[in-house]
Amino acid sequence: AQKVTQAQTEISVVEKEDVTLDCVYETRDTTYYLFWYKQPPSGELVFLIRRNSFDEQNEISGRYSWNFQKSTSSFNFTITASQVVDSAVYFCALSEAERDAGKSTFGDGTTLTVKP
């Protein structure tokens, strides 16, 4: 069975601070996919990134970066120079390849509050 753990329930930072959201996963599959989603106060989850298990390259997109470490089963998300608009609930998710329509298992989410 697959499992995603986001140990940080809530994080509060002041604007311009860097913040890292942790994600640890469990799976027996050798092929799997990891995702991050953002849920702003408006409620609609927005897809941020997908990573497959064969690609351990870190990725950077503007102020966002992701660190995938297979050895520790972690897929952490860092926001550099945080802004108030980054305040949201962030979910990490795991999908075991394409069977079962690629269904995803989600972590419980981390609520990030960025204060001005």
Place this chain on the structure above:
Amino acid sequence: DVKVTQSSRYLVKRTGEKVFLECVQDMDHENMFWYRQDPGLGLRLIYFSYDVKMKEKGDIPEGYSVSREKKERFSLILESASTNQTSMYLCASSFRARGHTVGYTFGSGTRLTVV
């Protein structure tokens, strides 16, 4: 833009009522999903579908059923609503990719209160 539309943003229903939550997507996606979101429990998969008239149970299907008569529409049905089904319901869709799994596009959610 891909759109997943959930027909109601807020619903209040009485215990024992039959409740229909509708979800429509406009991008010809094969896969559709229903999740419920509760504080401290994240998103839990209720049912999913990978084709018209095809449905599969997720992790918490009890008390729910689904219908997918057309590719673009995936309905969640609460046969007899109970107070423990008060929750935020999220619909999502994705396309069938060859060799890799894609991320979801979510609707904006339906907050259901059962009284």
